[in-house]
Amino acid sequence: MKSVTPRPSGPEVVGALYHANVPSTILYCSDTLRPRRVDTHFSAEAAQVGELGGRIALIDHDALLSGDVAAAVARVPEGLGPTWYRGWMIPPDRYEELAAAVERRGAHLVTTSAMYRGAHELPGWYRELSGLTPASAWTPTPPGVVPSDRQLLDLVSALPAGEGMVKDYVKSRKHEPDACLIPDISDVEQLRAVVSRFVERQDTDLVGGIVLRHREEFRTLDGRVAELRTWWVDGELATSGPHPDTPGATGDPDLGRLAEAVRRLDRRFVTVDLAQRVDGVWRVIELGDGQVSDFPAEGDMTPLLSALLAAP
Ligand SMILES: Nc1ncnc2c1ncn2[C@@H]1O[C@H](COP(=O)(O)OP(=O)(O)O)[C@@H](O)[C@H]1O
Ligand SMILES: [Mg+2]
Structure with a gap:
């Protein structure tokens, strides 16, 4: 990949952290059955954080999603200071509750709830990346509600004809x-049928x-769109590689315009x-x-974790 200066990583950063004696913290999800341990999906990553001089703390993701935020942060020590989260997806409203709850314990999530929502949800990033991504249109709807034909056709009018x-x-x-693909978006019957199935199944x-x-x-x-996943910390490329769903994907895209767009977005930590x-x-x-982006099991997390732990 070209056109981006990699962040410093590896032993130098680790050394600097030790000398400054200010290890950053990453919150991980606890294991459902063994709440003092990291969820097995993230346990190797969390161990590596320790090796790189960082600290970890645990939240209870199940409790957070069920609305019991006090229980979710009960194991977060007081006074952690700035902290990242790495774990399962959290709905933006719940993330806001998590941010407030850790704040009451003297920590703060480096990614604010506004930044989280603005990266997690397409309307929060689409405009900045609009020249680089397929044309899109959206309308807010509560679960279970299918937009009217008129609303659907309004959305379609903003898109090129075709699939x-x-x-x-x-x-x-x-x-x-x-419940995903629409062969011809001008066919309103077909459009409504696909959107209805999607709404019903998302529930x-x-x-x-x-x-x-x-x-x-x-x-x-192998029949799937071959995707690369790029990881950005404070507008700098930290690492990149195949998307976890297409481990064999390769390529060398020029990331110059994307880097500019990511910097304009002003988010602390995103994947593209x-x-x-x-x-x-x-x-x-x-x-x-x-x-909340998955990292491929066979990938090397050192550059990314080093960048996170070195971020101010
Ligand atoms: N505009 C598009 N044109 C063609 N294929 C697409 C487009 N958007 C997404 N896809 C394909 O559909 C898959 C799922 O879309 P994506 O937006 O990544 O949703 P998800 O959040 O479910 O991963 C992608 O991995 C890609 O293969
Ligand atoms: Mg995807």
């Missing part, structure tokens, strides 16, 4: 084509509203997923909050 896809502000149902998990996106044709690997269109142009598939 489309539906998702909510955060997730698609990419493994269920009949109460639907976040924010309905997003319709123009579908572009991308290069694939990229795919190469069949005409060779690299496009942004989605941006996400880096705290």
Whole structure:
């Protein structure tokens, strides 16, 4: 990948942390059955944080999502200061509660709840990246509600003709084509049918509203769009590699324009997923909050964790 200066990483950063004696902290989710331990999905990563001179603390993700925020932060020690979170996705409203609860214990999440929402949800990043990502239009809707035909056609009028896809502000149902892909967005019957199936199956998990996106044709690997995942801390590329869903994906996109857009966005820690269109142009598939983005099991987390622990 070109056009971005990598952050310093590795032993120098670790050394600096030890000397300054101000290890940063990362909050991880505790294991459901063994609440004093890190959730097994993140345990190797958390161990590496310790090796790099950082500290970890635990939150109870189940308690947070069930609305018991006091229980969720009961194991967070007092006075942690600035801290990151790395773990399972958190709905933005719950993240706001988490941020307030850790603040009451003398810690603060480096990614504010406004930054989190603005990275986690497509409407929060789309405008800054609009030249780099497929055309999209959205409308807020509560779970269970299908937009009217008029609303759907309004959204479609903002998109180029052709194929489309539906998702909510955060997730698609990419493994269920009949609730995701729209072969012809001008066909309102078809559009309503796909969106209705999506709304029904998302049920109460639907976040924010309905997003319709123009579908572009991308290069694939084993039948899936081959995606790279890039990781950005304070507007600098920390690391990049294959997306966890397409471990064999490779490529060398020029990240110059993306780097400018990410800096304009002014978020502390984000991921950007990229795919190469069949005409060779690299496009942004989605941006996400880096705290809740999955890292491939076989990848090297050292540069990313070092960048997080070195961030002010
Ligand atoms: N505009 C698009 N055109 C073509 N394929 C797309 C487009 N947007 C997403 N996809 C494909 O659909 C998958 C899911 O979309 P994505 O926005 O990443 O949702 P999710 O949050 O569910 O991962 C992507 O991995 C990519 O393969
Ligand atoms: Mg995705």
